[in-house]
Amino acid sequence: MVFSGLTFLFLFLPVTLILYYIVPFRFKNAVLMVMSLIFYAWGEPIYVLLMIYSIVMNYAVGLMMDRESDHKKSILVFGIVLNLFILGFFKYFGFLVDNLNSLFGLNIHAKKLALPVGISFYTFQALSYIIDVYRGKVKSQKNIVNFATYITMFPQLIAGPIVRYGDICKEFDKRFITLYSFGRGALRFVFGLAKKVLLANLLGEMFEEIAAYGSGVSTVTAWLGAICYTLQIYFDFSGYSDMAIGLGRMMGFTICENFNYPYVSKTVTEFWRRWHMSLSGWFKEYVYIPLGGNRVSALKHVRNILIVWLLTGLWHGAAWNFVVWGLYYAALLLLEKYVTSKFKLPGWLTYIFTIVLVIIGWVIFSADSLGAAGVTVASMFGFAANGFVDKVGVYYLLTGGILIVIGVFFSMPVVGTIQKKLKKSMAGCTFLYIFAMALFVCCVIYLVTGNYNPFLYFRF
Amino acid sequence: MKKIVAIEALLVALLVGVMFLLLSGANVRENVTAEEVEAASAQFVASETFSAKVGTELNAKRYMGLNVADYSAYVYYVATQGMDVHEFLWVDAGSEEGAEEVLAVMNERLTSQMEAFDEGYGPEQMALLEKACVFSMGRYAIYIVSEDSEAWKSAITDVLEE
Amino acid sequence: MKSKNKKKKKNEVFYKVFGVTFGAVVLGLSVFTLAYPDSDYSSAEKRYLAQIPELNVDTLADGSFMAGLEDYEADQFPFRAAVMQMRAGLDETMGKAISQGVTRLDGDHLAEVFEEPSEQAISAVVNAVNAFSARYPDIDMYMLLAPNAISVYSDKVAGHVLTDDQNTYIDGIYRGVSGAVTTIDIREAFAANRGAVELYYGTDHHWTTDGAYLAFTYAAKPLGISASRKYVSGVVNNTFSGTLTSSSGFSVGKLDDVKVYLPAQELSYTVEWGDGLRASCYLTEALTGDDPYEVFFGGNHASMVIKCGAKTGRSLLMFKDSYANCFIPFLIGEYDSITVIDPRYYYEDLDMLVASSDFTDVLFLYNANTLSTDNALATVLNNEQ
Structure with missing residues (x-):
């Protein structure tokens, strides 16, 4: 099931x-857990079993670490x-087999496995749990319903944060569940949906x-396509995060921010x-810093960056263009750290x-x-x-210009500033109220009439 | 310590069980015959609403755009007149790649049928075409346009699975 | 300090009010969509609407129930037609120029854009026509390939709209078949009369009866028939909203008129299609239905036969798309019998038909848009039995 659906x-x-x-409060977690399982099963009627296994297994691991x-x-x-293993098998098995085949000229026939939705997200959440229990940062969760709620909570289950x-x-x-928090969550949700x-x-x-x-294509067309995708992935992903944060708040949960006008x-x-x-943040906490982060020799630091970005790229998908994308950023980050930071360049240029x-x-x-990206x-x-x-x-x-300009505008921090200013006055609040409800109505119109509703980060 | 090993072993066994459940049940037989498909389809062919008749190789070439003679087995029913979209085709393409190729042809047929009846030319036909079942399983490709397309698909899937 | 508390209060009120509104709207719409009765068929979109999907283990396991439910909710949404109009309005405001292959010519007229087909597609048609003609050297063959509004009124199309030139396509087809058939080119006639005559409907992809009649008067000479019969024309329906509005969602200022030309002197003939014999090619029930254009012969059929006792000694075989439907009435009386085939729905043996009839003439009557995406004509002509 997707949030942006009827x-x-x-x-x-x-x-x-x-x-x-x-x-009553003591049953709210159970309700949330059951509804979240239904939410997940709606999109993955078979693979919900795998997630249930992951819950049971990680819950047991947490308890065991506490006891012994x-x-x-x-x-x-x-x-x-x-x-x-679970993540690797269901996500990377086909990729591995294809590469073995082309490297060694074999012909292993790999059955096409469906990628269970959200597996990268819930696996990483589970890993963060058991590692933090090990470190003593948190106590293991004795109540399996609470633990299951943590893993399955439908606001962030499919696409994070x-x-x-x-x-x-x-x-x-x-937690506090009030009309005020519901209203704040609802507003965030509506903006995310829009x-x-x-x-x-x-x-x-x-x-x-x-x-x-x-x-x-021509140069102009190529740029338009690239800019469209750049804006699309931002609004798709940050919109989904907004909806997740909004839904969490409606139920009294505080979910961390995921995007800050990148x-x-x-x-x-x-x-x-x-x-x-x-x-x-996850990679920094659980891979980069344990490896030493940047408090090591330059050579080791380079190694750490390469490892983290190789993994970041791979996390996004089982294909070489994602690996190249990750390493692309590794190279740029290293360049910035060791080369360009030595120069004083004007902000607008950088x-x-x-x-x-x-x-x-994003083109990559x-x-x-990779060939298509190059072209x-x-x-x-x-x-x-x-x-x-x-x-x-x-x-x-001419037909998409307005949309792109609107997109660029709404990707800038100025929208946050404007929102803050509006909330200061009665007239501003009224405008915001009408604007948000109008956006919601437009969203419903588009959902009823449109058949195009992809989700880019669904492969994760 | 013994308790830990026991629990860990149980968890691994559980994982194996879950994976077995998830990965099995999708095995396709290799030896399905046309007679079996005909038998499974009999009740749907006999239904009052299904007005198609047995089709020949030439029919398949003309309407589906497929040379069924190239493949090891097929079962084909096609309507006798053009305003009727009822149709059924099952092909044993010999391999998964072959089935994909046949599936592509079948999808083209469905698309051009939809184009012929789109825009109000034939809403009843469009409604039937919208619920068509066109799919492949292993080395087989199947095209079903009928009022009972879902049920027919179920019946065929039962025959094709182990 | 006091102002800060007041500010928080303002925001607090704002959020609470918004929360209540949002909750009410979502709950209200949920209940409303549930309570709103389901419809079977949409006359605005000319299609059957999705119904509640079947619920069983199979449809749950493969997800088809979930997908079907989403379709059902969209199709059965209250006031769906109005919602579609709002969507189209929003789109056009944002600069959308083409919707489902349709673009705007002016406030009252829409047109389908043209996409040039591949060389392969063109030669398939050309070769099939040439081969067919070669098989029957004693029959006179003609082709009339009509341009569409997008071509005749190309100056009204917004400069940036992506559409190909129909003239090169029509020239290409005509060049290819010129040895086998007599080509009838009405483009100049249409260009000359584009201001005086409403050649095409504004809401539908067909030409008007006026446009068809104009084409007929120019085609009569090459076909070797008379164009002197007198007709009386009249509007039989003035609320025609055709395929262009229903598929694109674009709105127009006024609906179209459907005209019918009746011979001043009564003509006696019979028309046969499907199940029965009729005395008129006009189906008056269609005028009050969804698609008034179906007044002409009740729409498309695999084949029709029109017989009249004119004793002209000529018998015509026509291959056509739906453009011909309002053109054919002008041919009645010029031929003893007219057999009309729509290749998209024709499953019979063509050569057997030709052998058992005594056609003297063959006419291919198509519009450029339809022929460019058609592969049925070649299949039927090649007649691999």
Whole structure:
């Protein structure tokens, strides 16, 4: 099930919220757990079994570490191995087999395995739990319903943010569910929904149409396509995070922020402090810092960065273009740390470089193959098959220009500032209220009439 | 310590069990015959609403755009007149790749049928085409346009699975 | 301090009010969509609407129930037609120029954009026509490939809209078949009359009866028939909203008129299609239905036969798409019998038909848009039995 769908909005959400609010506090977690399992099973009727197994296994591992603290380490290793095995098998088996086949000329016939939705997210959440229990940062959760609720909570189950157990465990026992928090959550949810349905989906449609031209594009067309995807993935993913945070708040939970206007970054380093913060935070906490982070020799530091970014790339998908994408950023980050930071460059210059590099990164990320990515990048920088501009480029410029400008506007921090200013006055509040409800109505109109509703991060 | 090993062993066994459950049940037989498919389809073919008749190789070439003679086995029913979209085709393409190729042809047929009846030319036909079941299983490809397409698909799947 | 508390209160009120509104709207819409009666068929979209999907172990296991439920909710949403109009309005405001292959010419007229087909597709048609003609050297063959509004009114199309040139396509087809058939080119006639005559419907992809009649008057000479019969024309339906509006969702200022031309002097003939023999090619029930264009012969059929006692000694075989439907009435009386085949629905043996009839003429009557995406004509002509 997706948040941006009629079944969720007008069937699942009202039923879940009503049940959740009606029952006394001690049953709320159970209600949330059951509804979340239904939510997950709706999209994965068979693979829900795997997630249930993951819950049981990680719950047991947590308890074991508490009871037999002498053997904590071996139990942790056991837990990590099982979690990574599940993730690795269902996500990377086909990729591994394909590469073995092409490397060694074998012909192993791998059955096409379906990638269970959200497996990267819930596995990483489970790993963060058992590692933190091992470190003593948190106590293991004795109540399996509470633990299951942590793993399955439908707001962040499918697409994050990746919630660390320590950040949320207290709220299982005590949280505030008020009309005020419901209203705040609802507003956040509506804005997230609008980002997804009105911006991401439409930008995505335009991107798909442009992508269909393949290599037969002009420079303008290639740039338009790349910009569309850059905006689409931001609004798709941050919109989904907004909805997750909003839904969490409606139920009294505080879910961490995941995006902080990443496209305003002046350096690539800054970009990764603003994009998908819960993932980069996870890798920092559980891979980078244990490896020594940057408090080691330069050589080891380089190694650490390469490892983390190789994994980050791989996490996004079982394909070589994701690995290249990850290593691309590793190279850029290392360049910034060891080379360009020595120079004093004006902010606007580094901003232009950063945003162009980020756009190129998305071209690599979104392409069907490394070759296709290369062709697109070449087209963007003067080697286009159809010259600088052609009829197709003009068409998309004129029919999609408004949408792109709106998209760029809403990706800037100025929208946050404007929102704050509006809330200061009665007139401003009224405007915001009407605007938000109008957005919601538009979203419903588009959901009823549109058939195009992809979710880019669904492969994770 | 013994308790830990026991629990760990149990967890691994549970994982194996879950994986077995998830990965099995999708095995396709290699030796399905046309007679079996005909038998499974009999009740749907005999239904009052299904107005198609047994089709020949030439029919398949003309309407489906497929040379069924190239493949080891097939079962084909096609309507006798053009305004009728009822149709059924099962092909043993010999391999998964072959089945994918046949599936592509079948999908093209479905698309061009939809185009012929789109835009109000034939809403009843469109409704039937919308619930068509066109799919492949292992080395077999199947095309079903009928009021009972879902049930028919179930019946065929039962025959094709182990 | 006091102002800070007041500010928090303001926001507090704002959020609480928003929360209540949002909750009410979601709950209200959920209940409303549940209570709203389901419809079977949408006349605006001319299709059957999704119903509640079957619920059983299989449909749950493969997810088809879930997908079907989502379709059901979208199709059965209250006031769906109005919602579609709002969507189209929003789209056009944002600059959308093409929707489902349809673009706007002006406030009252829409048109289908044209996409040039592949060389392969063109030669398939050309070769099939040439081969067919070679098989029957004694029959005179003609082809009339009509342009569409997108071509005749190309100056009204917004400059940036992506559409190909129909003229190169029509020229290409005509060049290919010129040895085998007599080509009838009405493009100049249409260009000359594009201001004076409403050649195409604004809401539908067909030409109007006026446009068909104009084409007929120019085609009569090459076909070797008379165009002197007098007709009386009249509007039989003035609320026609055709395929272009229903598929694109774009709105128009006024609905179209459907005209019918009746011979001033009564003509006696019979029409046979499907199940029965009729005395008129007009199906008046269609005028009050969804698609008034179906007044002409009740729409498309695999084959029809029109017989009249004109004693002209000529018998015509026509291959057509739906453009011909309002053109054929002008041919009645010029031939003893007219056999009309729509290749998309024709499953019979063509050569057997030709052998058992005594056709003197064959006419291919298509519009460029339909022929460019058609593969049925070649299949039927090649007649691999």
